[in-house]
Amino acid sequence: MSEASSTEAPSLMRRLASFMYEGVLLFGIVFVAGYLFSALTQQRHALQGQHALQGFLFIVLGVYFIWFWSHGGQTVAMKAWHLRVVDRQRQPLTQGRAALRYLLAWLWFLPALLSVWLMDLHSLGAIFGSLGAGVAAYLLIARLHPSRLFLHDVLSGCQLITEQPALKAKG
Template identity: 70%
Template structure:
């Protein structure tokens, strides 16, 4: 499965911003489980006794685990679980599957969703959780709206690493179709 599965004359359909954001939110819910299991594994392996003990090592470990998660799914089929649920697939500019290197580059560049807002909160001296979360949510909204100004309404990290999100509807299986017609 190295290229986009489309009918011969069908143009590439791109998902709208609302659907991409819904997939983004669903991905966050699913990642809660991944982060929970990885954090538990890390604390068991390092015999962590306190939440602040090894905090930076845990953050680096979770960054690596999430990188493996996304690079694995994006380079093997182009869809995470949330992307499958919302019929979204990531491909390169030519419509081909991502290499692991491009998938990793997309993962690293996807932190553009968060880093500018967090740096702004740090520069403004924000310390309360509410203020930091507010800055983070405002940054995420600004980043999402930036897509409306970019070519083909892509996210900035997709433009920078040469990828694009497309609509990937499930392929109908002939067997199910044949069973329906037999009745």
């Protein structure tokens, strides 16, 4: 089946829906990676080696995103929502550009996580509230951009495009 690309940028709602679906899929990846880490390190307590686990998960997620973005431009969630990431010339991402996009994509969460740390928040509600406010602010920044690009895409020289499957010919 061939694919048909659109020059029109996908809506923010479609991108956010893909983002949410990606989170569901990443739950499984993080679960398996966390189990593997705890088995390999003989971790017996959740707080034992938590920073090493966080670093390991950062690398696992990086491998996941960088590989998919540089090999076809789509993660599983992006395929489901007919989104593809390309560079500004609509070419596939190199591994270097995909790695840059991955690192800059943490801008979704870093300001909120920094505020949680600086305010020494421990309440689950306050932490999720801060993360929700951070994500909402990041979405608002994209609404202000003329092409509705996210900040990490602007800085990494990437863009999301709509890529609908072409209709199959009958007979």
